[in-house]
Amino acid sequence: MSRWPEILAASAIALAIAGAxxxxxxxxxxxxxxxxxxxxxxxxxxxxxxxxxxxxFDGERMLPxxxxxxxDGRIEAVGADVAIPAxxxxxxxxxxxxxxxxxxxxxxxxxxxxxxxxxxGVTTELDMFGDWNRIPQLRAQRxxxxxxxxxxxxxxxxxxxxxxxxxxxxxxxxxxxxxDGDAAAFVAARVAERSDYIKLIVEDFSGHxxxxxxxxITPPQVAAAITAAHAQERRAVVHASLQADALHAVASGxxxxxxxxxxxxxxxxxxxAAREGDxxxxxxLSVIAGFAQAGDGAALxxxxxxxxWLTAGQRGALEAAFPGxxxxxxxxxxxxxxxxxxAAGVDxxxxxxxxxxxxxxxxxxxxxxxxxxxxxxxxxxxxxxxxSLPARRFGLDDRGRIAPGLRADLLLVEGDPGSDIExxxxxxxxxxxxxxxxxxxxxxxAASPVIAEGALVADFAxxxxxxxxxxxxxxTDAMAGGSSVAGQAWAERGAQGSRxxxxxxGEIRPGFAFPWAGTMFHPGAxxxxxxxxxxxxxxxxxxxxxxxxxQVMLFSGSSMQAMPSMQSFTAGPEWEEVRMPLSAFAGAxxxxxxxVAITAGLPEGAFELFIDQVELR
Ligand SMILES: [Zn+2]
Numbered sequence: 001m002s003r004w005p006e007i008l009a010a011s012a013i014a015l016a017i018a019g020a021x022x023x024x025x026x027x028x029x030x031x032x033x034x035x036x037x038x039x040x041x042x043x044x045x046x047x048x049x050x051x052x053x054x055x056x057f058d059g060e061r062m063l064p065x066x067x068x069x070x071x072d073g074r075i076e077a078v079g080a081d082v083a084i085p086a087x088x089x090x091x092x093x094x095x096x097x098x099x100x101x102x103x104x105x106x107x108x109x110x111x112x113x114x115x116x117x118x119x120x121g122v123t124t125e126l127d128m129f130g131d132w133n134r135i136p137q138l139r140a141q142r143x144x145x146x147x148x149x150x151x152x153x154x155x156x157x158x159x160x161x162x163x164x165x166x167x168x169x170x171x172x173x174x175x176x177x178x179x180d181g182d183a184a185a186f187v188a189a190r191v192a193e194r195s196d197y198i199k200l201i202v203e204d205f206s207g208h209x210x211x212x213x214x215x216x217i218t219p220p221q222v223a224a225a226i227t228a229a230h231a232q233e234r235r236a237v238v239h240a241s242l243q244a245d246a247l248h249a250v251a252s253g254x255x256x257x258x259x260x261x262x263x264x265x266x267x268x269x270x271x272x273a274a275r276e277g278d279x280x281x282x283x284x285l286s287v288i289a290g291f292a293q294a295g296d297g298a299a300l301x302x303x304x305x306x307x308x309w310l311t312a313g314q315r316g317a318l319e320a321a322f323p324g325x326x327x328x329x330x331x332x333x334x335x336x337x338x339x340x341x342x343a344a345g346v347d348x349x350x351x352x353x354x355x356x357x358x359x360x361x362x363x364x365x366x367x368x369x370x371x372x373x374x375x376x377x378x379x380x381x382x383x384x385x386x387x388s389l390p391a392r393r394f395g396l397d398d399r400g401r402i403a404p405g406l407r408a409d410l411l412l413v414e415g416d417p418g419s420d421i422e423x424x425x426x427x428x429x430x431x432x433x434x435x436x437x438x439x440x441x442x443x444x445x446a447a448s449p450v451i452a453e454g455a456l457v458a459d460f461a462x463x464x465x466x467x468x469x470x471x472x473x474x475x476t477d478a479m480a481g482g483s484s485v486a487g488q489a490w491a492e493r494g495a496q497g498s499r500x501x502x503x504x505x506g507e508i509r510p511g512f513a514f515p516w517a518g519t520m521f522h523p524g525a526x527x528x529x530x531x532x533x534x535x536x537x538x539x540x541x542x543x544x545x546x547x548x549x550x551q552v553m554l555f556s557g558s559s560m561q562a563m564p565s566m567q568s569f570t571a572g573p574e575w576e577e578v579r580m581p582l583s584a585f586a587g588a589x590x591x592x593x594x595x596v597a598i599t600a601g602l603p604e605g606a607f608e609l610f611i612d613q614v615e616l617r
Contacts, residue, residue: 041089043070043434054093059388059401073145073434101409106351114150120362123409132157147435156199183224207241262330266337271344282351285371290358293326297358305425314360339376350386408434470522482512495542518599545571
């Protein structure tokens with residue numbers, strides 16, 4: 001039997017788990033950041049600095065050499081004849097170009113995304129589906145002028161999608177619009193959650209697969225949701241993979257498309273409709289290039305101008321590929337469509353869809369700019385697509401240009417990206433809110449923290465808690481398109497007369513070729529954070545259950561999306577000790593242990609498993 005299906009299953013599991021776990025919490029405090037290596041001045045409260053004799057891309061066009069003065073977090077003056085006040089620090093801009101910080105108009109910003117973005121000059125991200133509970137915190141963050149190591153974030157929050165539709169497969173509950181549901185009421189609920197804009201998902205998967213289909217919202221619901229968003233003073237943006245769906249969205253008044261469709265090249269009729277409706281397009285060429293598996297992400301990961309600042313997670317994400325065979329046609333269609341739409345006067349905005357395989361927050365923006373130039377935009381048009389255009393189209397009035405009064409979110413690069421777009425990668429300095437951003441190299445980051453705690457992970461004496469690490473978390477095949485379910489709860493009477501155990505139960509259901517459902521434990525303080533467990537040699541726990549075979553999956557390695565290593569055990573009616581040497585997990589690296597999952601798989605049907613006295617000895 002070919003190993004391909006197993007690899008596919010394991011990689012789907014890895015992606016699902018990596019995606020689902022990082023979606024759950026607000027960004028965590030970063031470990032102590034290294035001090036700024038460069039001597040870039042800051043212009044925080046009461047402070048000022050200047051950049052002298054620098055070529056300025058002001059968001060719309062390239063200016064000849066100018067002086068730029070920053071004070072109290074804002075741009076104070078720009079111009080060739082601007083005098084630099086005596087006594088303030090001056091950065092030499094000769095041979096360099098100053099740009100507005102980049103705005104990535106399509107991301108999925110979980111975990112460290114905002115930090116990863118800022119390290120590459122992306123000072124603002126527009127999230128197109130994320131945790132709505134953090135919106136008040138995000139708003140406070142982006143209104144602040146404090147020093148920060150994070151990009152600002154706007155978000156759609158929950159999306160307008162249907163039951164079982166695209167966006168529901170990430171393993172955590174999201175609101176959905178029923179097939180006969182009221183789109184206006186649904187949009188009102190998103191506005192009550194304080195979504196910054198309303199994102200609609202029109203996706204039956206026919207543009208991605210010959211066989212797999214997903215339910216999606218109906219054309220009348222698309223029109224009603226757009227109307228409702230506008231009535232509530234929110235922009236309505238649409239994910240559509242097919243030209244027919246995109247045309248309907250634009251004809252219904254959508255403010256923009258957050259992907260370019262890729263089933264065919266944009267027709268003159270579509271271009272006219274988009275122009276007529278003043279709809280913008282965020283093509284997300286970076287993620288569509290990933291369908292072609294031509295190595296665009298890996299090329300960014302190995303670019304010496306970017307590589308030293310990539311975390312292992314970012315590098316792994318850039319090198320990751322979508323499962324399945326490569327498909328070149330979507331990228332060819334997308335490039336041709338971008339050329340046609342740009343020529344027709346449709347606003348093209350730079351967005352990466354970072355969070356997906358083949359992309360990384362921050363770094364991929366430099367790849368997206370190059371792809372836009374490849375599609376036929378001039379370098380300055382590509383730079384506008386990443387600065388003034390997204391600011392204007394999303395109403396971000398305080399950023400996206402270099403002009404007096406605007407927030408000093410700035411990027412200084414060596415050379416002239418107006419003639420060579422890849423010059424954006426030669427970063428000299430980044431300022432956020434007028435403060436210089438520390439840019440520690442990530443390839444010299446410290447090794448994973450060593451597990452210092454004792455062998456016992458959990459004894460379930462008092463509840464489902466753990467002695468260390470992030471705790472037990474349900475995992476299912478939902479992200480891979482499956483529909484298996486699982487739940488977990490404390491149960492009385494554990495192994496060897498102990499007080500309690502963890503009961504994991506659920507049902508393996510059809511919908512994915514290699515279904516799974518169960519629970520997982522993260523030994524680090526954050527989900528999937530690697531810890532050095534090389535001093536441990538064995539996973540030991542007590543188990544009883546329904547007689548099924550269960551898998552133990554060990555997640556380790558430099559990338560969160562690395563494939564897990566698996567071992568099986570059978571859970572019979574009586575408590576029994578399960579002992580698994582870590583060396584038995586082929587390919588696993590205990591020095592970077594990220595998670596341990598215990599799951600049921602085929603055959604379909606209900607399952608019930610009890611575990612107790614979990615130890616890493
Ligand atoms: Zn997306």
